[in-house]
Amino acid sequence: MGDVLAGFHAAWEFESDSVLIRYERGIRTPKLFQALGARRIPLAALEGVTLAAGRRGTVVLRAEPRPGADPLVDAADGQLEEGCDPYRLVLPAERGTLAEYYADELRARLTGSGPADRHLVAPPAAPLRFKAYDGKASFDGTAVRFRWSWTGASSAKWKAGDRIFPVTDLGGVEWRSPELFEGHLRLLPREPGAVATAAPPPQPDQDPAAVVFGLGYGPVHESLPFAAAVLAAVRSASPPAPITVPAPRRDPADIADRIRHLGELHQAGLLTDEEFSAKKAQLLAEL
Numbered sequence: 001m002g003d004v005l006a007g008f009h010a011a012w013e014f015e016s017d018s019v020l021i022r023y024e025r026g027i028r029t030p031k032l033f034q035a036l037g038a039r040r041i042p043l044a045a046l047e048g049v050t051l052a053a054g055r056r057g058t059v060v061l062r063a064e065p066r067p068g069a070d071p072l073v074d075a076a077d078g079q080l081e082e083g084c085d086p087y088r089l090v091l092p093a094e095r096g097t098l099a100e101y102y103a104d105e106l107r108a109r110l111t112g113s114g115p116a117d118r119h120l121v122a123p124p125a126a127p128l129r130f131k132a133y134d135g136k137a138s139f140d141g142t143a144v145r146f147r148w149s150w151t152g153a154s155s156a157k158w159k160a161g162d163r164i165f166p167v168t169d170l171g172g173v174e175w176r177s178p179e180l181f182e183g184h185l186r187l188l189p190r191e192p193g194a195v196a197t198a199a200p201p202p203q204p205d206q207d208p209a210a211v212v213f214g215l216g217y218g219p220v221h222e223s224l225p226f227a228a229a230v231l232a233a234v235r236s237a238s239p240p241a242p243i244t245v246p247a248p249r250r251d252p253a254d255i256a257d258r259i260r261h262l263g264e265l266h267q268a269g270l271l272t273d274e275e276f277s278a279k280k281a282q283l284l285a286e287l
Contacts (some may be wrong), residue, residue: 123232
C-alpha cells in the first residue's frame with residue numbers, strides 16, 4: 001500500500017508484504033516503544049486485525065500476531081500492560097473511517113493463521129545489556145554473561161561465580177516483569193528430554209542462571225528486549241525449514257468493494273485525487 005497512518009506514539013507504514021511501525025521518542029511515549037525504535041512486521045506474522053473504540057475520543061487499531069511469530073511477544077508471555085502493547089495504534093476518533101479502511105486492507109492481505117513454526121519478526125539487535133538488582137546482564141549475540149554485584153547477589157551466586165551461557169547450551173528464557181512481584185530473568189537449559197520427576201528450579205535469587213529485578217533494576221524497556229533477543233538466538237540455533245506460502249489472488253468482488261470504499265474516502269476529502277488514483281491502480285493491478 002505504501003501509505004502512512006499516524007497515531008499517538010507511533011505511525012504505521014503499510015507496504016506490500018509488511019507493516020513498518022515507527023515509534024515516537026516523545027516524553028509521553030512509553031519507554032519500551034522508545035527502546036524499540038522501529039519494527040518491521042511481515043504480514044505473514046499476523047493473523048488478524050481489530051478496530052475498536054478507545055478511551056476519551058479515540059479508536060484503537062490493533063494487529064494480532066500469530067503465536068510464536070514475534071520473540072518479543074513470546075518473551076513477554078502476556079505480561080505487558082495495554083499501553084505498552086507494540087501492536088496497538090491509538091488514533092483520534094475522527095480518523096476512525098480511515099482506520100477502518102486500512103483495517104480492511106490488512107485483513108484482505110493476511111494469509112497466515114495459527115502458531116508460526118519460527119520467529120518471523122526480527123528481534124532486538126545485540127549487543128544488549130541491563131542492570132539487575134543482583135548483577136549485570138549482557139548479551140553479545142552468542143552468549144549471555146551474568147556478573148554479580150557486591151551488594152545484591154546472594155551467597156549462592158557468589159559461590160558459583162560470574163557465569164557465561166552460550167546460546168547453544170540454552171533451551172529458552174523465562175521473563176517475569178519487574179512490574180510484578182519478584183520479577184526476574186531466568187535462562188533455561190537445553191535438555192534432550194523432559195524428566196517428569198525433575199526437581200523444581202531454585203528461587204531466582206539463589207539460581208546462578210537467573211538475575212532478579214527490583215525498583216529501578218531490570219526495567220521493562222531494558223530487560224524485555226534483552227530476553228527477546230536471547231530467545232530468538234536460542235530458537236534460531238536449529239531453525240526448521242522455512243515454509244513458503246504463495247500469496248493468493250484478490251477476489252474481483254473484493255477489489256470492487258475496496259474501490260467503492262476508496263471512492264467514499266475520496267468524496268469525504270480524506271484522500272486527494274492523486275492518492276485515489278494511485279490506490280485504485282494498485283488494486284486493479286492485483287486482479
